[in-house]
Amino acid sequence: MFNRSYYEEVVVVRVHPELLEQERLPKERVRSKIWEERFEDINVFERHLWRNGTILVKFFLNISRKEQERRLLERIEDPSKNWKFSPGDLPERTKWSAYMAAYAEALAATSTGHAPWHVIPADHKWFAHAAIAEILYETLSDLDLRFPRLTPAQQRELAQARRQLGRKRPRRR
Secondary structure, X not given: OOXXXXXXXXXXXXXXXXXXXXXXXXXXXXXXXXXXXXXXXXXXXXXXXXXXXXXXXXXXXXXXXXXXXXXXXXXXXOHHHHHHOOOOHHHHHOOHHHHHHHHHHHHHHHOOOOOOEEEEXXXXXXXXXXXXXXXHHHHHHHOOXXXXXXXXXXXXXXXXXXXXXXXXXXXXX
């Protein structure tokens, strides 16, 4: 499970180009196609995971600007949530439009058949949780997971191992 992870490089860094300078990339690497190349790298990495049997389920929890404000105020006003508040959230909030544009481009560029994004309306946490649970349930159900069936030869090997360990019948639990 990744929480943000490599997507920060195509969202936060996009909104804060000064961070790109701090990455110490070779000058020839920092050019107009850097974002397309980073999207391509993400897609290649996720395709590699998928080709090797990893199921990718990506969620973007989309809250409105108004709901973000409500949650920030709640973090300030509720002593049990004070620890969640970061003064750095306030200047970032002024870049709302830039973040929304960066998210939209990142989601569009990195939603693929093997790794689609699920954009979840998250102003109401109960709804977001229910939607995520449903998607995860369907994804896991589609895997049709079962214990492997033993061949007759494997069953004989188990019986032989049981005899070697001194038990004639399996104990009931």
